Amino acid sequence: MGGPSSEREVSLSTGRGCAEALRGEGYRVFEVDAGPDLAERLGELRPDIVFNALHGRWGEDGCVQGMLEWLRLPYTHSGVLASSTAMDKTRTKDIYRAHGLPVVESRIVPRETAMASHVMAPPYVVKPNAEGSSVGIYIVPEGANAPPALADTMPAEVMVETYAPGRELTCTVLGDAALTVTEIVTRGWYDYEAKYSAGGSTHILPAEIPAEIFAACQDFAMRAHRALGCRSISRTDFRWDESRGLDGLILLETNTQPGMTPTSLSPEQAHHAGITFGQLCARLVEEASCDR
Structure with missing residues (x-):
């Protein structure tokens, strides 16, 4: 957990919560703040399984997965290829x-x-091609006179995409099942603050949407999970313009390391399906692998 990415604090929160839950399920757990000596630390601990609670670059983009493959340590969540592909928004869209x-x-x-x-007619969005948790998102509204002034922390190349209006929906896939659909309601953009601050957003579970759209979200999330080669768990995010019906449903991205904090969506969806947080963490451990 932890690590050097821009999502370090989220990862620490995820790691602490998962470690506590796993201890409650009877596992012996060591909490490791991932740094340059990670391989050495893991060599000393010699764990049976590595629970990957990292977020962002290095932790969910295939880098740490490759190291764990090399060390032959089974780990949770998706493998190298799915992780690196899903972290790259352009390749994911392809x-x-x-x-x-x-x-x-x-x-x-x-x-x-x-x-x-x-770069394109407003409204549009500018964001990094390989970050998560809505880090570095700029929305250029319709009628904007000028393009955005981007922070120096933005990468040398950025993604510019057409703004998708509508309601924010998300669906978790666990194993071979799409659990349910949540609608996320915020006062503005579903940004980093809204995702991880208490009261930053409201989750309507299950989403109060037409059955056709609900089923399409589950179908699309399952298809995305399989197309990307995800393992165990993923969460796909959508925007839905209800004025256009099914044609208004758009995939935004698939997260191979869904957040596991107290305000996170996937644990809520699992709980709705009758799976406790401890059971969810234990399932990820039991499904750990270093073979794909």
């Missing part, structure tokens, strides 16, 4: 399109280009 899943138009441009002029 796979979505290849499998007939709906996405919005997007392109990768240099950061300076995105700040010099409108």
Whole structure:
């Protein structure tokens, strides 16, 4: 848990919660703050299983997965290929399109280009191509006179994509089942603060949407999980423009390391399906692998 990414604090919260839950299920747990000496620490501990509670770069983009494969330590969540692919928003969209899943138009441009002029007609969104937890999101509204002034912390190349209006929906896949659909209601954009602050958002579970849209979310989430080669658990996020019916349902991204904090969506959905937090963590441990 922890690690050096921009999502370090979320990862620490996830790690502490999962460690406590696993102890409650009878496992012996060591909490490791992932640093440059991670391989050495794991070599000393010699664990049976590594519970990957890292978020963001290095932790969910295939890097730590590759190290664990090399060490032959079974680990939770998706493998190297699925992790690295899902972390790359452009490659993920290419796979979505290849499998007939709906996405919005997007392109990768240099950061300076995105700040010099409108890359596409507003409204649109500018964001990193490989970050999670809504880190570094800029929304350019309709009628905006100028492009956004991006922070120096933004990468050299950014993704610019058409803004998808509508309601925020999400669906967790656990094993071979899509659990349920949650609608996320916020006062504004579902950003980092809204995701991880108490009271930052309201989760309507199950989502009060037409049965056709509910079923489509579950179907699309399952198809995305399989197309990306995810293992054990993933969560796919959607926007739905209800004025367009089924045509208004758009996939945003698939998260191979869904948050496991007190305000996280996947544990809520698992609980709705009759799976306690401890049981969920234990299942991820029992499904751990280092073979794919």
